Amino acid sequence: MTGEVxxxxxxxxxxxxxxxxxxxxxxIAARRWRGSGGEIDIVVRDGDSIVFVEVKKSRTFAGAAERLSRRQMERICATASEFIAREPRGQATEVRFDVALVDAAGRIDIVENAFGQF
Incomplete structure (x- = not known):
């Protein structure tokens, strides 16, 4: 896939x-939320927690997963820190980083706490 498609x-x-x-x-708290360090695809409120979701699409789940780099995870974490600074509990807000993999058939595989090993 390239360009507009x-x-x-x-x-x-x-x-x-x-x-x-x-x-x-x-x-859904925000879509394509932009901070100074980058953009987060989807920000979700799950009770008192905030879930930052990076969406990756490719022909296969494996191909989609390969599109997430360490550098991108670092940018997402920095941007998430900006987002939660505006929350009532600030940096004490419970957060999770999910990666949503979408294949060519439109199937979705959500990897919860995907940055847990980060």
Whole structure:
């Protein structure tokens, strides 16, 4: 996927993932939230917790997972820190980093706490 087609496919994948979180009772706090360090695809409120979701789309789940680099994880973490600084509990806010993998058939595999080993 390149250019406009890839961009639109990415947006569609993000829509699918956001809908999935909403179906399980989470609220979407932000889409494509931009801080000084970068952008977070989806920010979800799960009770008192904040879940930062990076969406990766490719032909296969494995291909999608390979698209997430360590450098990108670092940027997401820095940007997440900016987001939670605005929360009532600030840096004490409970957070989780999920990666939502979307394959060519539109199937979704959410890897919860994907940055746990980071």
């Amino acid at each position: 890839g961009y639109r496919a990415g947006l569609a994948a993000e829509d699918q993932v956001a809908a999935r979180y909403e179906r399980i009772g989470c609220a």
